[in-house]
Amino acid sequence: MDIAADGAEFYTASFEKRPVRLSAATRRFAAESLRARYGLMTREHPAIELGEKAEGLSRDELHDLAIREIAAAAPLRICEGELVSGAATLGLAIDHRVPATVKGEPFLFSVSHLTVDFETVLRKGADHIGRSIDESLQHHTGGRRAFLLSCRSVMDSMRVWHKRYLDALKDRPGYEQVYANLRRVPFEPARTFHEAVQSLWFTFAFLRLCGNWPGIGRLDMLLGPYLEKDLSGGRLTMDGAREILAHFFIKGCEWITGSSNGSGDAQHYQNIVLGGVLPDGSPAHNAVTELTLDILEELNIGDFPTSYRVSAGTDGRILKRLARVIRHGGGVLAVYNEDGIIKTLTDFGYPLEDARSFANDGCWEMQVPGKTFFSYIPFDALEILQKQTLKSYEEPFTGSFEELKEAYFADLAAKVGNICRSHAAVCPGGVWKKTMPCSVVSVFEQGCIEKGLSYMEGGPVYNVISPHLGGLADAADSLFAVKKLVYDQQAVSMEELCEALRSDWEGFDALRARALALPYYGNADPEADGIVREILRAFADACAEYDGACGYRFPPGVSTFGRQLQWAPNRLACPHGYKRGAVLAGNASPCPGTDREGATALLTSYCRSGLGRMVTGAALDLRLDPQTVRGDRGLEAIAGLIKAFVLMGGCFMQPDIADTE
Structure with a gap:
């Protein structure tokens, strides 16, 4: 805990103290709001x-x-x-x-997963x-x-x-x-x-x-021109502007109640995106960017999860600036690989100017702000493998490993098809289905007023439903374990492996230890990473087949958003050594405990997994020890990881500092 002379307390996981730039009154306001x-x-x-x-x-x-x-x-x-x-x-x-209620009962849900105009x-x-x-x-x-x-x-x-x-x-x-x-x-x-x-x-x-629950979007692009004009005209100083902007952030803490509402996604989706390029290709980084980073570094405000769009050309000074914020922990600052994302979006068909304008849906899935209806449909890829392809281990698979993979990919494609059919937006004759009223968000989304159609009924410029594959690492690791144990090493038959899994590994300790020792996704093993890449390719192919068929664009993405906790009770024992009900991998990250070769190996696995077709994103969660980010060397280490993440072809990375005390 960092306690300044003014008595305001702001948590840090770092050995470095948080800076004090804001007035004592503003810091007290922040502390009260956070409490x-x-x-x-x-x-x-x-x-x-x-x-x-x-x-x-x-x-x-x-x-x-x-x-x-x-x-x-x-x-x-x-x-x-x-x-x-x-x-x-x-x-x-x-x-x-x-x-609003009628006889004490609420009657309308609201809208989230969007950034308005x-x-x-x-x-x-x-x-x-x-x-x-x-x-x-x-x-x-x-x-x-x-x-x-x-x-x-x-x-x-x-x-x-x-x-x-x-x-x-x-x-x-x-x-x-x-x-x-x-x-x-x-x-x-x-x-x-x-x-x-x-x-x-x-x-x-x-x-x-x-x-x-809207996102904010590109805060520096929105506010930067006004600050630059005021600074050049002598109407405002950076210190004065910092106070004003800090009050924006502090006011955004007004829904902190001390209890979790269980969304698992990103507080109330009020995300901010900084940096990168403007629609015309010029740099977006400006004085508001700097002030935002100042505020995040000083105050432990996580209610505006913020991301910075990094490219191969991002200046080293900026990378170290980001590192100074990240090392305080709390996960308040993440990074996008702008170069890769803009290419992914244009390959999917977005005009270049709109692709350059990307922000997110208030969580981290990429979208064009102010122009996009967005919804994502999560599903558990591991459960499909366990209960459909492998028949809950009751009917041992008898074909080759290639046939096993193809059977699994067919089951994945069938799931994607079911999502498309169950979420079709357009009725026969091309009329959009009537949904809940949502005029408040509709007036702030481009296209709705011009078309006379609401946000939910085809009004925005882009209408997107994104199937989101969860359990990626666990499905891939399970297939990899089957390949190595049954087909390559012939250490066990498929019948014996299924028996071990049905018994939740009880009585099969030696085999389980052998399974747990394999080099899974996250260790830069080409063979293990290759299975992840094949799964994502099959998933992207299935989404492409149904793209537009249900009235929506149908881009793929990878996430769990904490659902690995909800999914755990329905999961069986896993071939890669985990028992029934274990809490496994989150987002596009490795299964806990399997990444044993350090951050560079983890980045290598993630970045070569075929992310270029994950149009709405695939998040990597990266945890760093406070000891490794101390002092100037620590800043260089974080900046180097960010640079490597971009150059190696990542998508979205959420680094955090784990306080080991």
Whole structure:
């Protein structure tokens, strides 16, 4: 624990102290927020009860009523000394629900796994969106017109909430600048950095107030031009800007309650992406990038999981800057291989400008922000191998190893086909299926207003469902163990191996030890890594076969997001030596305990596993010991790993520092 002279405590896993750049008041604000002061307040007001007003209304009408009532009646919160205003104060929103009830019961889920179009709000103002709705209303009838009227109702509700904050701030001593900023934004274009931060925060807070969990996206691209203009004009200093931006991050801790809601993905999906290139290919790194890294290094705020887009040409100074943040632990900063991802996206068919614009869905799956409907469908590749291909070990496989692999790949393809059929979006005649109302996010997604279609019904520019394969390392390691033990070494017959697995390895200690000793994925063994590559190739081929067939683009990805915990009770004993119910590999990482050759070998295995067709991503979790990242040599070590990750062809890496005490 790092305790500064001002008494604020911010955890670090490092032997190095966190820097102190922010004012004592801002640091106290951060410490209070991290200790759940404001998150606990949401328990006092979980939702708005609609009561008799809800009687006789359709679900769409209920949605519009709920948003109006939330905007009009949700508690306001103005924190002492805050530099930006707006707060999502209703506790049910933390549970991924629209925080309105009928007779005490919630009735609508909310939307996540998206990053909305904040750029239009900043550059043109929310009133521009209102004018676009009015224009589109002139061209649509029927259900599309009803959707657009719902969008108009959302914008009216946002104005109600906005006016309530203006009234609360007016004449309040010490908040004159906040009031002045909020009088203009978010409805008019931001002119200054402070206005831009307020505009972004207020729009984000409104989306969350209504229960949604959007990502932020490319923060430095969004805010950088305003700060550069203010700095060059002498209106603001870097120290002053850091205070303003820090309040944005601190306000984002308002849903910390001290308990887990079990999403397993990334807090409430409010992810930030930094660096890389702009749509025109010019560098995105700017003064806002530097300030964001300052704040992450100083404050232990993990509620905005942040990623940096690294390329082969990223300057060594920047890599060391990233390393200084990473070595404090907490997993607050991850890295993308920008070069590889842009190629993957353009190979999949995205225009170059949109590929260069990639951010994520609020977790880490890549998407074009403000233009993408996204959903991912996870499945357990190990369970398919165990229970379908290997028949729960009740019917020992009798063919060759090549035939075993092909049988498994066919079972994988069948699973992908089932996902496609079960999630088809388009009914006969090309009409999108009616889904839950979601006008709040729809008004901030490009394409929805123009088409008169919601976010859930084909409105965005890109509509994506991504099958996500989990248990990758475990399926590959299981096949590798079968190959070595049964086919290559002939140490055991398939019948005997199946008997050992049915008995959960009881009575087969010597064979189990032999299985556990094999060089699995994560040790730079070409043969073991080759099986991972073959699985991903078969998976990508299956997704390509169904791409577009269900109304969506159908790109593959690899993840577990902690589901290895949920899947464990349904898994059988594994050929690579693990017993029934063991918690195994996460994301695209090796199975715990199998990677014995160090970080470089782990990177080698991961980077040569055929990631180039994993269009929505494949995450590697990398844990480093605090002793290995001490001092300047430690910074060089982290920077070197990041550089190697990019040059070797990685996709997304989440490094963390494990506190061994």
